Amino acid sequence: MAKVLMKGNEAIGEAAIRAGCLNYFAYPITPQSEVAEYLVRRLPEVGGVFLQGESEVAVGYMIFGAAGAGVRVFTTSSSPGISLMSEAISYIAAAQCPAVFVNIMRGGPGLGGILPSQADYLQATKGIGHGDCRLLVMAPASVQEAVEMVMKAFPLAEKYRNPVMILGDGLIGQMMEPVEFPDQLKTEPSNKDAWATNGMDHRKSKTRNLVKSLFLDPVQLNDNNLALKAKYDRMRAEEVMSESYNTDGDYKGLIVSYGTMSRVCRTAIDMLKTEGIDVGMIRPQTVFPFPEKAVAEAAMKPSCMHVLSIEMSMGQMIEDVERSVKGRIPVSWYGKCGGDIPTPEEVIDVVRERIA
Amino acid sequence: MGKTFKKPEALSDAHTHYCPGCTHGVIHRLVAETIDELGIRGRTVGIAPVGCAVLAYNYFNCDFQEAAHGRAPAMATGIKRVRPDLMVFTYQGDGDLASIGMGEIIHAANRGEKFTTIFVNNAIYGMTGGQMAPTTMPDQRTSTSPFGRKVEEVGMPIKMAELLAALQTPAYISRQTVIKPKYITKAKKAIKQAFTYQLENKCFSLVEVVSTCPTNWGMTPVQAVEWTEKTLLAYYQPGDYKVPA
């Protein structure tokens, strides 16, 4: 297929359809309302379901209901909206249903602002809802990558029967870039007859299915949490994705950065290289599971003296970076999160000050 | 001679945890009989609330999902929209539906979602141990209104059937009770009517069932029936509040 120029939000909507997801529930919030505006026209063309819910709270449970019934379903929102959905996300994870949530992050806390931010990192990777639940979280750095990640998200959600989140900053949603869509996915949610409330008549077993998260018996609840933990451990073993940049030769410092911020860092690294200063970069593509090994290995290069966690937040991912580096060399943070994305020049200044 | 009275297939063999004198068991049975009679058990999905009926999924023998507090109408919307061929019902109490879930029920009803809600109103929070509900009667004592519900502080009890019937979207809204056999026959008819409207893909349907909670009301089952008849039914009057054209 030829490349098309598309806004990130619209491309995300189209990617879901190409992933075989024809069910979308959402509530408007800047900077991602274009997903709904795109899908309200596009889904009827393919026989899909579109509904604007009355709140993000309700949408979370519309997703839960539909996911429990065994169909591919997704929603998109932005930071405050995701907070409201986080209750449902906890229930969906506990009940082990597959669903995809896209968070096009804006500045917080509170109402914050509407410009790009990465300040929901800890929420997405560690604190998405109450209880011991985790999401598999992928963080795209371009519109093309957002499309690819959305298309991967559905099979992954089904593989683990767990919610998957696409964590993009506002720019990923608002920017237009050329996109080439991968081939339409032909798969379906596999093995759904074993757990989904898709109606007994549809199943060979003719026994009823139950989608629930209540375990009043402490042994049963512990067992359910152990089953969830086993899945999260498996994600850590099988799903880590990261990209390295300028790490082949020696470098004095290492940047860890993701999403739009990592692109700014890449430009800064190119500019520094022309001055004879080498800095490497690890760009996490999954932030849960975090690419601990890739960061640790890159930081352990003998020439590397310092690791910088550069993020559009007040220092959230740095906790994972520090955990990976394990105190062997200094780790420090740089970032902004009011929506004013740091420029390559600002990154260069920080590198000069702390590394070069 | 064959059996003339038996347990509906849509009920499981489990013993319920409901208190003596509680009407949940009767309401479960009426819903289960309806499912059997309409022959829809194999394509029915029930949604359990948070409240005394949270374990309803143990007592019904059909697919079930369990919602968060108040969110059953949103879950039902999700299921029904993506699988219109399934028969979907929510089973909710008054704390669940009329307090924390007010937004969800109003919007589901107003969108005309084609599912059925069984709304069990016993004027109190049962599962958490007898706290005041939006449906608690004036001067009714509960653990969080120990001197009686003060209308000047928390307003009058909410009449859900009337409130939902005021919406302009077509719907079937009925209020019934099951405290005596004469009421049970009517309640059954209303519940079956509600499911039938869904089967015909006609409209949103809701049956409010005025119920008892002797345990948390601090009454014997007989006193509870008397109080319901005298006090609750005077305020929450039975009848059809809205019928689709």
Added chain:
Amino acid sequence: MQSEIMFAGFGGQGILLIGKVLAHAAMEEGFEVAWVPSYGPEMRGGTAYCTVVISDRPIGSPIIKNPLHLVAMNGPSLEKFAPTVKKGGIIFINSSLIAFGANRDDVDELRVPVVEIAKDLGSVKAANIVALSAFVARSGIVSMETLKQCIKEEFSKKPKLIPLNMEAVAAGERAARK
């Protein structure tokens, strides 16, 4: 080689659209492109701007503080962004609305009365296309042929508007040559 073009003006002048058309044309010519809108609070205040990045290699930072070129459709935009333009770039000025200049001697200043030109063609709405065409003709950033194709595609759902916009392209091109 990378160029960045900032388009800026009032909301309603078709700023975002001409940025998109240029990005599309550059993509058709095989370049990497990114179209970055301003969608912040300033959008609500009635000003609009976007940046188009065109490069022969994958685009790093899409955040551009110093663009190579500026297309300024109103006075406040010119005042605000003229000082940020890189040395050697083009500053296009909508002289129908802007009486002053960029006040820079290290850039190529191009003044075109796009509103009057568009009015003569039959609709002031085509002023943005006149501006885009004049800028493209002066910069040679994409070919006029590709630009025309992309404008036709942009208006494919309103084919009645295509002849007017083709005239706008020709007029813009002429104005840039003067």
